Amino acid sequence: MKYKLVKISKFSGNEASVYTLLIENEQGKFEESLFDIFINENKTLYLSEIKNIFSRLKTIGNDTGARESFFKTNEGVPGDGVCALYDSPSKKLRLYCIRYGKELIVLGGGGPKNVKALQDDKKLKKENYFLRWLSKKITECIRNNDILFSNDFMDFEGDLIIKDDYEN
Amino acid sequence: MKTKAEEYNSSLIDEIFESISPKEEKRIKSKMLLAAKIEDAMKAKGWNKTKLLEATGQKNPSVATKWFSGTHNFTFDTLFDIQEALEINLLNIEETTEEVVIKYNFVVQSVPTIYQENNPSRVKAQSHSQINSFNTSMKIAEA
Numbered sequence: 317m318k319y320k321l322v323k324i325s326k327f328s329g330n331e332a333s334v335y336t337l338l339i340e341n342e343q344g345k346f347e348e349s350l351f352d353i354f355i356n357e358n359k360t361l362y363l364s365e366i367k368n369i370f371s372r373l374k375t376i377g378n379d380t381g382a383r384e385s386f387f388k389t390n391e392g393v394p395g396d397g398v399c400a401l402y403d404s405p406s407k408k409l410r411l412y413c414i415r416y417g418k419e420l421i422v423l424g425g426g427g428p429k430n431v432k433a434l435q436d437d438k439k440l441k442k443e444n445y446f447l448r449w450l451s452k453k454i455t456e457c458i459r460n461n462d463i464l465f466s467n468d469f470m471d472f473e474g475d476l477i478i479k480d481d482y483e484n
Numbered sequence: 485m486k487t488k489a490e491e492y493n494s495s496l497i498d499e500i501f502e503s504i505s506p507k508e509e510k511r512i513k514s515k516m517l518l519a520a521k522i523e524d525a526m527k528a529k530g531w532n533k534t535k536l537l538e539a540t541g542q543k544n545p546s547v548a549t550k551w552f553s554g555t556h557n558f559t560f561d562t563l564f565d566i567q568e569a570l571e572i573n574l575l576n577i578e579e580t581t582e583e584v585v586i587k588y589n590f591v592v593q594s595v596p597t598i599y600q601e602n603n604p605s606r607v608k609a610q611s612h613s614q615i616n617s618f619n620t621s622m623k624i625a626e627a
Contacts (some may be wrong), residue, residue, distance in 0.1 A: 320490070322490045322491070323489040323491050323492060324492050324493065324620075325491045325493055326493055326497055326501060335489065336492065338492070349492065349494065352496050353498075355497070355500060356496065359500070363503075367500060367504045367508070370500055370501060370504060370508045371508065372512060372516065374509070374512045374513075375512065375516045375517075375554075376516075380517065380520045383520060383552075383554075385523060385552035385554070386516065386519075386552075386553060386554050402555075403555065404553075405550070408583065446553060464486065467532065471488065472489050473486040473487060473488055474487060476487065476489055
């Protein structure tokens, strides 16, 4: 399976770029994004939280940049940049992201967190561990010069298709 | 070759965006800008979270993380304490009068007396032109 990094224009602005991942379907086309799947899975029960996250992402892109303090950090392994975005700490919904400084974030999936440790919830664990894997793959691609940062660090450039299969 | 990222949007993203009220969007943005302003002012003072908490009389170390998260609902007292500690304006409640100062420059040419005596007609014409140009400047400044 292949994955393609794409930039979500509606959230991206002068302060930060917001990316997500398109997943290759059986016909070999890149159509649905991880972020769209996240919205579809949660819009019935958590619409107000999704709207809040939308507004936060728009402000991050256009006004504040992806400040570390806006995210729950250290949600992955040390140094992989995996973090979570939420409405407020008391709310349940978590959206996992990979943060590359204040300039760029990659949105993944997520879900409601009703447990203390994410590993206690199958769905959250799956989403979180996929982003850990993705972060590792992006780092490998950067090391091999397949993916580069633009001069202002606001964009990825190069071959933005991740070709490896994710092994759960 | 450097290939740029493809721009992506979806009807689902548009649909959610359209359902967000401008007031709610502004509320969330304001919360985040307030958090950013406090954090920036703290850093500009060379303080860390511990120092800020000391200066505002807070005891719980996790409070600062909440303040900077951009999700916190501040009380008036907390904002007042932060404002006083960081010497910044967060509440903006005092009426202020704004003093507007308009400055303009004009050049006054002085003509040596000896030149005036030798060229009385030219001096008269030149003075007339200077007065006109001065009046024009005054009108612009007054407008």
